[in-house]
Amino acid sequence: MGYDIERFVGYVNEGLLCCICRDVLENPLQAPCEHAFCSTCIHGWLVHHHNCPEDRQSLDVSVLRPLFRYMKNDLNRLQIRCRNREHGCDMVCSLESVDRHERECEYSQIPCINASCPILVERRNLEAHLAVCEYRSRECPNGCGYIILSADDAQHNCIAELRTELELLRSEMICKVEEVKHEMESRLDSQRRHMVQKESLLKNEVEELKSQMSRVMSDIRTLLAAERLHRQELEQAELEKRELMELLQSFQRDIRMEGGGRKAVGSRTLTRLDSMKRKPREVTVI
Known part of the structure:
Protein backbone atom coordinates (compact mmCIF):
# COMPACT_ATOMS: atom_id res chain seq x y z
CA MET A 1 0.00 0.00 0.00
CA GLY A 2 1.13 3.57 -0.75
CA TYR A 3 1.13 6.79 1.27
CA ASP A 4 -2.36 8.20 2.00
CA ILE A 5 -2.78 11.15 -0.38
CA GLU A 6 -4.55 13.11 2.38
CA ARG A 7 -1.24 13.39 4.25
CA PHE A 8 0.41 15.46 1.50
CA VAL A 9 0.57 19.25 1.39
CA GLY A 10 0.00 20.80 -2.05
CA TYR A 11 -0.59 19.29 -5.46
CA VAL A 12 0.37 15.66 -6.22
CA ASN A 13 0.95 14.76 -9.88
CA GLU A 14 -1.31 11.97 -11.15
CA GLY A 15 1.75 10.11 -12.47
CA LEU A 16 3.01 9.69 -8.88
CA LEU A 17 -0.05 7.68 -7.85
CA CYS A 18 -0.10 3.89 -7.78
CA CYS A 19 -2.30 2.44 -10.54
CA ILE A 20 -3.66 -0.16 -8.10
CA CYS A 21 -4.23 1.48 -4.68
CA ARG A 22 -4.43 5.06 -6.02
CA ASP A 23 -2.25 6.33 -3.15
CA VAL A 24 1.12 8.01 -3.53
CA LEU A 25 3.80 5.53 -4.60
CA GLU A 26 5.71 3.71 -1.86
CA ASN A 27 8.86 1.79 -2.87
CA PRO A 28 7.78 2.22 -6.52
CA LEU A 29 8.38 -0.14 -9.45
CA GLN A 30 7.69 0.58 -13.12
CA ALA A 31 6.52 -1.70 -15.94
CA PRO A 32 7.85 -1.52 -19.51
CA CYS A 33 4.57 0.21 -20.42
CA GLU A 34 5.69 3.02 -18.00
CA HIS A 35 2.86 2.50 -15.51
CA ALA A 36 4.08 2.75 -11.91
CA PHE A 37 2.99 0.78 -8.83
CA CYS A 38 3.80 0.39 -5.16
CA SER A 39 6.11 -2.61 -4.76
CA THR A 40 3.66 -4.38 -2.42
CA CYS A 41 0.67 -3.69 -4.70
CA ILE A 42 2.19 -5.00 -7.94
CA HIS A 43 3.66 -8.13 -6.36
CA GLY A 44 0.28 -8.94 -4.84
CA TRP A 45 -1.43 -8.32 -8.21
CA LEU A 46 0.95 -10.57 -10.18
CA VAL A 47 0.26 -13.50 -7.85
CA HIS A 48 -3.18 -13.86 -9.46
CA HIS A 49 -2.71 -11.97 -12.78
CA HIS A 50 -0.14 -11.83 -15.56
CA ASN A 51 -0.86 -8.42 -17.03
CA CYS A 52 -0.64 -4.74 -16.25
CA PRO A 53 -3.67 -3.64 -14.18
CA GLU A 54 -3.85 -0.39 -16.17
CA ASP A 55 -3.63 -1.40 -19.86
CA ARG A 56 -3.83 -5.23 -19.56
CA GLN A 57 -0.60 -5.79 -21.44
CA SER A 58 1.32 -8.97 -20.57
CA LEU A 59 3.50 -8.39 -17.51
CA ASP A 60 5.93 -10.49 -15.49
CA VAL A 61 7.66 -9.60 -12.23
CA SER A 62 11.10 -10.11 -13.84
CA VAL A 63 10.65 -7.06 -16.13
CA LEU A 64 9.77 -4.60 -13.35
CA ARG A 65 12.33 -1.84 -12.92
CA PRO A 66 12.92 1.11 -10.53
CA LEU A 67 11.11 4.37 -11.23
CA PHE A 68 12.64 6.81 -13.73
CA ARG A 69 15.04 9.20 -12.01
CA TYR A 70 13.08 12.37 -12.77
CA MET A 71 9.90 10.77 -11.39
CA LYS A 72 11.81 9.55 -8.33
CA ASN A 73 13.08 13.10 -7.72
CA ASP A 74 9.58 14.53 -8.05
CA LEU A 75 8.30 11.90 -5.60
CA ASN A 76 10.99 12.62 -3.03
CA ARG A 77 10.28 16.37 -3.11
CA LEU A 78 6.62 15.94 -2.14
CA GLN A 79 5.78 17.45 1.26
CA ILE A 80 4.07 15.07 3.69
CA ARG A 81 2.72 15.39 7.22
CA CYS A 82 4.02 13.12 9.99
CA ARG A 83 1.81 10.09 10.62
CA ASN A 84 1.68 11.13 14.29
CA ARG A 85 -0.23 14.30 13.43
CA GLU A 86 -3.31 13.05 15.29
CA HIS A 87 -1.13 12.72 18.42
CA GLY A 88 0.07 16.31 18.16
CA CYS A 89 3.04 16.32 15.78
CA ASP A 90 2.90 19.27 13.33
CA MET A 91 5.99 18.25 11.36
CA VAL A 92 5.85 18.55 7.55
CA CYS A 93 8.89 17.26 5.64
CA SER A 94 9.89 15.84 2.28
CA LEU A 95 8.83 12.30 1.46
CA GLU A 96 12.53 11.42 1.23
CA SER A 97 13.11 12.24 4.91
CA VAL A 98 9.79 11.30 6.49
CA ASP A 99 10.88 7.80 7.50
CA ARG A 100 13.88 9.16 9.38
CA HIS A 101 11.71 11.71 11.17
CA GLU A 102 9.06 9.15 12.15
CA ARG A 103 11.70 6.82 13.62
CA GLU A 104 12.70 9.63 15.98
CA CYS A 105 9.37 11.46 16.37
CA GLU A 106 8.55 12.31 20.00
CA TYR A 107 4.88 11.56 19.31
CA SER A 108 5.51 8.01 18.04
CA ASP A 153 6.38 -6.33 46.19
CA ALA A 154 3.74 -7.67 48.59
CA GLN A 155 4.51 -11.32 47.78
CA HIS A 156 8.29 -11.02 47.97
CA ASN A 157 9.87 -12.91 50.88
CA CYS A 158 13.65 -12.64 51.15
CA ILE A 159 14.07 -15.78 53.29
CA ALA A 160 11.93 -17.89 50.97
CA GLU A 161 13.72 -16.56 47.89
CA LEU A 162 17.15 -17.20 49.38
CA ARG A 163 16.08 -20.68 50.50
CA THR A 164 14.90 -21.44 46.98
CA GLU A 165 18.17 -20.12 45.57
CA LEU A 166 20.11 -22.25 48.04
CA GLU A 167 18.21 -25.36 46.98
CA LEU A 168 18.89 -24.61 43.35
CA LEU A 169 22.58 -24.13 44.08
CA ARG A 170 22.66 -27.38 46.08
CA SER A 171 21.00 -29.25 43.22
CA GLU A 172 23.42 -27.78 40.71
CA MET A 173 26.36 -28.66 42.95
CA ILE A 174 25.18 -32.26 43.35
CA CYS A 175 24.79 -32.57 39.58
CA LYS A 176 28.25 -31.16 39.01
CA VAL A 177 29.79 -33.46 41.64
CA GLU A 178 28.13 -36.46 40.00
CA GLU A 179 29.39 -35.38 36.59
CA VAL A 180 32.92 -34.94 37.93
CA LYS A 181 32.70 -38.30 39.71
CA HIS A 182 31.60 -40.11 36.57
CA GLU A 183 34.29 -38.38 34.56
CA MET A 184 37.00 -39.31 37.07
CA GLU A 185 35.80 -42.92 37.22
CA SER A 186 35.88 -43.08 33.45
CA ARG A 187 39.41 -41.68 33.41
CA LEU A 188 40.55 -44.09 36.12
CA ASP A 189 39.09 -47.06 34.23
CA SER A 190 40.87 -45.92 31.11
CA GLN A 191 44.15 -45.50 33.00
CA ARG A 192 43.67 -48.89 34.66
CA ARG A 193 43.16 -50.62 31.31
CA HIS A 194 46.17 -48.82 29.93
CA MET A 195 48.34 -49.89 32.88
CA VAL A 196 47.21 -53.52 32.56
CA GLN A 197 48.13 -53.51 28.89
CA LYS A 198 51.45 -51.86 29.66
CA GLU A 199 52.17 -54.40 32.42
CA SER A 200 51.45 -57.27 30.04
CA LEU A 201 53.78 -55.82 27.43
CA LEU A 202 56.52 -55.31 30.04
CA LYS A 203 56.15 -58.90 31.26
CA ASN A 204 56.51 -60.19 27.72
CA GLU A 205 59.59 -58.02 27.22
CA VAL A 206 61.11 -59.26 30.51
CA GLU A 207 60.51 -62.89 29.52
CA GLU A 208 62.10 -62.26 26.14
CA LEU A 209 65.11 -60.61 27.82
CA LYS A 210 65.44 -63.59 30.20
CA SER A 211 65.40 -65.96 27.26
CA GLN A 212 68.03 -63.92 25.45
CA MET A 213 70.13 -63.76 28.62
CA SER A 214 69.92 -67.54 29.01
CA ARG A 215 71.09 -68.06 25.44
CA VAL A 216 73.94 -65.58 25.94
CA MET A 217 75.07 -67.32 29.15
CA SER A 218 75.02 -70.68 27.38
CA ASP A 219 77.11 -69.25 24.55
CA ILE A 220 79.55 -67.76 27.08
CA ARG A 221 79.97 -71.12 28.85
CA THR A 222 80.60 -72.82 25.51
CA LEU A 223 83.19 -70.19 24.59
CA LEU A 224 84.91 -70.50 27.97
CA ALA A 225 85.12 -74.28 27.64
CA ALA A 226 86.53 -73.93 24.12
CA GLU A 227 89.05 -71.39 25.39
CA ARG A 228 90.21 -73.71 28.20
CA LEU A 229 90.57 -76.56 25.72
CA HIS A 230 92.55 -74.37 23.37
CA ARG A 231 94.77 -73.19 26.23
CA GLN A 232 95.48 -76.78 27.29
CA GLU A 233 96.35 -77.69 23.72
CA LEU A 234 98.71 -74.76 23.53
CA GLU A 235 100.35 -75.76 26.82
CA GLN A 236 100.73 -79.33 25.58
CA ALA A 237 102.22 -78.12 22.30
CA GLU A 238 104.60 -75.85 24.21
CA LEU A 239 105.66 -78.77 26.39
CA GLU A 240 106.33 -80.95 23.36
CA LYS A 241 108.25 -78.10 21.76
CA ARG A 242 110.51 -77.84 24.82
CA GLU A 243 111.07 -81.59 24.83
CA LEU A 244 111.98 -81.51 21.16
CA MET A 245 114.39 -78.70 21.74
CA GLU A 246 116.00 -80.56 24.62
CA LEU A 247 116.19 -83.68 22.51
CA LEU A 248 117.81 -81.77 19.66
CA GLN A 249 120.35 -80.21 21.98
CA SER A 250 121.08 -83.61 23.52
CA PHE A 251 121.50 -85.08 20.04
CA GLN A 252 123.96 -82.39 19.10
CA ARG A 253 125.99 -82.93 22.31
CA ASP A 254 126.06 -86.68 21.75
CA ILE A 255 127.40 -86.16 18.25
CA ARG A 256 130.18 -83.91 19.45
CA MET A 257 131.17 -86.17 22.33
CA GLU A 258 130.97 -89.57 20.67
CA GLY A 259 132.45 -88.73 17.31
CA GLY A 260 132.70 -92.14 15.57
CA GLY A 261 129.71 -93.70 17.25
CA ARG A 262 127.25 -91.78 15.18
CA LYS A 263 125.10 -94.78 14.35
CA ALA A 264 124.53 -95.61 17.98
CA VAL A 265 123.70 -92.02 18.85
CA GLY A 266 121.32 -91.74 15.94
CA SER A 267 119.68 -94.96 16.98
CA ARG A 268 119.09 -93.71 20.50
CA THR A 269 117.72 -90.42 19.25
CA LEU A 270 115.27 -92.10 16.86
CA THR A 271 114.15 -94.36 19.67
CA ARG A 272 113.30 -91.31 21.85
CA LEU A 273 111.48 -89.62 18.97
CA ASP A 274 109.45 -92.73 18.32
CA SER A 275 108.51 -92.93 21.98
CA MET A 276 107.35 -89.30 21.88
CA LYS A 277 105.16 -90.02 18.85
CA ARG A 278 103.53 -92.93 20.59
CA LYS A 279 103.00 -90.92 23.83
CA PRO A 280 99.27 -90.16 24.09
CA ARG A 281 98.08 -86.59 24.65
CA GLU A 282 95.93 -86.26 27.74
CA VAL A 283 93.63 -83.26 27.71
CA THR A 284 91.32 -82.55 30.61
CA VAL A 285 88.08 -80.73 29.67
CA ILE A 286 86.35 -78.91 32.49
Missing part, protein backbone atom coordinates in the same frame (compact mmCIF):
# COMPACT_ATOMS: atom_id res chain seq x y z
CA GLN A 109 3.73 5.25 19.93
CA ILE A 110 6.33 2.79 21.27
CA PRO A 111 5.98 -0.20 23.61
CA CYS A 112 7.10 0.01 27.21
CA ILE A 113 10.57 -1.50 27.66
CA ASN A 114 9.51 -3.43 30.77
CA ALA A 115 8.89 -7.10 30.07
CA SER A 116 5.19 -8.11 30.06
CA CYS A 117 3.95 -4.51 30.01
CA PRO A 118 1.31 -4.23 27.23
CA ILE A 119 1.07 -0.43 27.19
CA LEU A 120 2.06 1.74 24.22
CA VAL A 121 3.25 5.23 25.14
CA GLU A 122 4.51 8.24 23.24
CA ARG A 123 8.27 8.41 23.04
CA ARG A 124 8.29 11.74 24.92
CA ASN A 125 6.31 10.20 27.81
CA LEU A 126 8.31 6.97 28.13
CA GLU A 127 10.41 8.09 31.11
CA ALA A 128 7.37 9.26 33.04
CA HIS A 129 5.61 5.97 32.37
CA LEU A 130 8.64 3.91 33.46
CA ALA A 131 8.61 5.68 36.81
CA VAL A 132 5.11 4.41 37.60
CA CYS A 133 4.93 1.23 35.46
CA GLU A 134 3.70 -1.69 37.55
CA TYR A 135 6.00 -4.00 35.58
CA ARG A 136 9.14 -2.04 36.43
CA SER A 137 11.81 -4.02 38.22
CA ARG A 138 14.22 -3.05 40.99
CA GLU A 139 16.58 -4.66 43.43
CA CYS A 140 15.12 -5.79 46.74
CA PRO A 141 15.62 -2.98 49.30
CA ASN A 142 16.22 -5.53 52.09
CA GLY A 143 19.53 -6.58 50.57
CA CYS A 144 18.77 -10.11 49.37
CA GLY A 145 19.93 -9.11 45.89
CA TYR A 146 16.81 -10.20 44.02
CA ILE A 147 15.28 -8.15 41.21
CA ILE A 148 11.55 -7.86 41.82
CA LEU A 149 8.63 -6.35 39.95
CA SER A 150 6.66 -3.60 41.61
CA ALA A 151 3.53 -5.72 41.27
CA ASP A 152 5.23 -8.49 43.27
